[in-house]
Amino acid sequence: MTKLTLGSHPFLLGFDQLERLVERTAKSGNDGYPPYNIEQKGENAYRITLAVAGFAEEDLSITVEDRQLMVRGRQAEENSDRMFLHRGIAARQFQRSFVLAEGVEVAGALMEHGLLHVDLARVMPDSIVQTIEIKTGGQSNV
Secondary structure, eight states, rough: OOOOOOOTTOOOOHHHHHHHHHHHHHHOOOOOOOOOEEEEEEETTTEEEEEOOOOGGGGGGEEEEEEEEEEEEEOOOOOOOOSSSOOOOOOEEEEEEEEOOOOOEEEEEEEEEEEEEEEEEEOOOOOOOOOOOOSSSSOOOO
16 A cells, blocks of 8 residues: 655645655644744634743844744843742743745834744735647657
């Protein structure tokens, strides 16, 4: 019996990248820190909000590489003589990743009241109609 995968189905030509994308998403097991929300702001607009209390703008970085949005936080080491009786506010570094769909781009980021907002927009491509020339006699376009 042959295992039929998404990328090998005869009607889904060129979708092998989608299968790799699903595998990459499943492997990015985040530990739940920092907590976040994802909301739809409009028909083609989204917002990811991360709770980053205690982090300054310079402690955070946002990058997009290969359709993967990475939000990283790293606080500078404190060399103070503070003694905590209880420490409930997390001050550890983090890395949170989100896989973006084709055509979704980062529109901007805003930090307010301990929340980092990352705005996303889906760019709608122009509809293109392409006419393919039919040749005769064994000529190939490839």
